[in-house]
Amino acid sequence: MKKYKSVAEVDLSEIRQSGYFPSPLAWEDQVLYFLLLDRFSDNRENAFLDNQGNKVSSGTTKPFQPEDAGNAVLTPEDTAAWREAGTRFTGGNLKGLASKIGYLARLGITAIWISPVFKQVVSQETYHGYGIQDFLEIEPRFGSKEDLIEVVKIAHQHGIYIILDIILNHSGDVYAYENGQPVYQNGQTYPVRGYRTADGSPFLPFDTLTGNADPDAGIWPAELQKAESFTQKGKITHWDDYPEFLEGDFESLKDIHHGTGGLEDFVVSDALHGLAEAYKYWIALTDIDGFRIDTVKHMELGATRFFSSCIKEFAVAIGKENFYLIGEITGGRRRAFETLELTGLDAALGIDDIPDKMEYLVKGYRNPSDYFSLFRNSELVQKDSHVWFRNKVVTLFDDHDQVRKGGNKARFCAGESGRDFLIAIVGLNLTSLGIPCLYYGTEQAFDGAGDSDRYIRETMFGGKFGAFRSKDVHFFKEDNPYFPEIARIIAVRKACIPLRRGRQYLRQISGDGETFGYPSLGGERMHSVVAWSRILNDTEILCAFNTDPQNTITAWVTVDYTLHRSGGVFRRLYASGESAEILPVEPRNGCAVLLTVPPGGFVIYG
Template sequence: MGNLKSISDIDFHNLIKPEYFPSPDAWEDQVLYFLLLDRFSDNKEKGFLDNEGNIIGTGNTAKYLPVDFENAIQTDPEAATWREAGQKFVGGNLVGLKSKIGYLKRLGISAIWISPVFKQVASQETYHGYGIQDFLDIEPRFGTTQDLIDVVKTAHEHGIYVILDIILNHSGDVFGYINGQPDYQNGKTFPVEGFRNAAGTPDLPLGLVGDDKYPDAAIWPKELQTADAFTQKGKIIHWDDSPEFLEGDFEVLKDLHHGSGTVDNYSPSDTLIALTKAYKYWIALTDIDGFRIDTVKHMDPGATRYFASVIKEFTMTIGKENFYLIGEITGGRQRAFDTLEITGLNAALGIDDIPDKMEYLVKGYRNPADYFNLFRNSELVHKESHIWFRNKVVTLFDDHDQVRKGDNKARFCANDSGALSLIAVVGLNLTSLGIPCIYYGTEQGFDGKGGNDRYIRESMFGGDFGAFRSKHAHFFDEENPRFPEIAKIAAIRKEHFALRRGRQYLRQISGNGTEFGYPVLMGDRMTTIVAWSRICDEEEILCAFNTDQENETIAYVTIDESLHEIDSNLKCLYASAPSPAQVNVETRNGKAVRLTIPPAGFVIYG
């Protein structure tokens, strides 16, 4: 393991195991947790609970305390050191992740999405994992192949699935152009100086470099060591211009040539065939449960369909009947759902519309209907009958890119008193349609202030680039008041089928019990109750939050008329602050209940 240099070295006959961890019946039942491996855990913390719930006293990094806030930026030189550390590898690894599986289990997580773990270009600081140099090996700073196997095994023992982040569209910066990285110019092919050596100098011929002479140079497996493996057309400048966004390099990351042809008659290149076999290898070897595929927008639909078809066929043969393929498909809902229909991917990652509408709805800056309508549109996927997108979208409000925010990147808790509304936005994420995903550090209230990618990629284990501008203090604190609240909501979601697979309805509200209407944004900011129901069979669960961060809000909320008797009641299943233990069903606008929600509060009744 870990020293393969060619696809031909893979012996699937002996590699495939007699039995694999079965897929979930439904991925919408799961709660995902996305983590950047380099920023999660280095296995050197102390004072946290291990996988069995025992406190760990060893290690040299103590738990974060309020006095540690901004302790890394007390002087200008210290602040510069902290900022610089955020651009480099900081030390998170697979062994550290393995030691925190219990932490994630107790939070209510049932599936982990791990950033790319494969070997990076040696001369660069691609700590995020998206600059792959060897598709058949693990980045040594992250650990070993056996470490990845151990992470998956430990996760499965705790009932947690594992999704790996993978890249098909591009490799790392494995070669250099003559005269430096050019911009895309009408499909022109640019001359290449050569593959980069271990130090980053492009002095190796753009061809086979030998089976083991240069393990840290060029690109591996060796089937990719050919000029034909790359498009060689310079970096994308116009991100929505076709064919530029399909052919160009992703900044300095080099675009791979996948093949040619229409979707129905696509001819995969040797490169795409080799990459697909490489990812089959990782499934067979490690028993992972799904892939999140990076930058799908920048791939030919035919290439994506080829990959999805081969992977699905392979995983079905080994007993993983519902191996999940999640595509990062930027550019709005129409492109996302068209891509799913054409390619056979299972779900789209909501990097665009969903995070924006989720964050700013809870903060009072978006119309509720704009968010809830994202999941309900038959015409979008060319269906005549109604369809609910409960298992076609991964929903999240914070992520590692935040393309939508431009130069104003920050986590939910950074602005607009977001920390006050954190439980409300998590509640919306976990109880509305879609497959919910929590970005690492959310449960500790990370703020990600700074306006740049690095600041929304803080370190959970401290080191030189800890969250809240700190250093040398870890954040695996299960006594943080946010942690148990998120765990409670996740537990209620798991208990109630309707919250996972039910239909969804935005509900009308009324302040006086007579005049009802859907909450809408009027003026700069909306201060109101936003409520929705999840219904499955004869069960209705009513969820609501208060966008007013300063005042308690009271409103009548419409519920399903056929499922409730007058003078019956709905019991409070969850409240982020003291709220009525039950609410009575009254004859108003059909039938309604009177909700009282604390400032920035979130409640569940059923």
């Protein structure tokens, strides 16, 4: 497929297809799955089910068995090799992902969020994809443009949308400063030694490269090569200080200059124009359905608005009426939703420490109101109803960097009783407000933990850095204790529109049927039923989990008295363990049902 050195060479009219896969009517109906491409599949697995559900016997990597746990860390030398492997490209690729679309479809996933696939700086091990050197090419270790097109095609055949993770804020480490890596200081610029050659040496002029320049050197497309494409102000050390957080580098990743001015009079730089055209190209070429935009907090509002407008208009023009733009906007709700409304982004990711509140609520260390009030307090964002949050927030409890945990990274299942509560937290994520997103490996109960990001980025396909401190075994098992249960919950979510679009209410509970109140943390840890309702029109769906991993808990739970009368019933739609099939409605605290939830379990009634 043709390679381009400049966006000026790209003729979108020649690339555009006759018909594109239509956008979903409502993104809140979707269940997202976020994967790091390098860590997902290398297309060499054996004894898994292919996209049609047939068993594959041609691969070389066998499925994981319990006795394989720890097989990569038997000696100090093995352990060191396993840890080192986690810092490098491990071999996951687009062909591997294409072969596992059926696996994700059977889980119930309807949208795959893929880490950046674009060409990385050759001399560096940015396996995560966030160190881009060429915005118009695919990273060769991941595959080709044709491979990405095939992934999208197969996904669409299975009713799954594809969201690409993209970067506007910065490039890879494509140039070096004169005197090492400086830090941001009072907005001063620092002298640059030059663009890096393919081997990483900073010997190229810091200016537009010649037409026959090495495509592995400097940065591409050519529109980004002028010195003024970069702010050149050193790395950020104070992440919330203005204007440092807008102008500084992300460690060695180089900050791109987007333009100047305020929201209404922003003057767009050539670099940002070039990036917008590059990302239009990927939409036209591959038929993708949305972007997750990295580090939006660190971009000017005017730059984000310009990009959103360009992409939305182009997508509408080719028939994608609801092309989705998810912005990583760290911070509080007010900042996040002001950013959404001022820039045209559709949803926010990373606000108000949702993963922390979700994880420790389910484990009994947070008040339920800490989580549920995120969605109830809509007056903070000048909205009349908290239902507005249903398609404006992407919710997840595990991710690839866990900034919130500092130097002590750990997946949910690495902690105390993590596996005991896995179905409960997945249930909370899938049935409370927001667009739910599962991090790859959750359905296999991955338990990575350590002092750096690598430990929460285990491979699904084995290789030298497999999950559970293993190597050479894969984790695409659909008969483990968790995969089928997650699939069942997603199926209930799909069948019940209130779980996707309804209002949400944390419910009062009672042990004696007389005194009701909201569950709360009274000591170090709460052992309680936590219940909430999703209501749409005249239909109420009741969900609950148990924060006690060892004991069944029975409690009276309030339901909506305007929708129910004494003698009515709720019927069981899902339960992770023993629970009643029918719950009679009784006249307590308005109306209530007597609900039993198994240890660490999750239930749905409707």
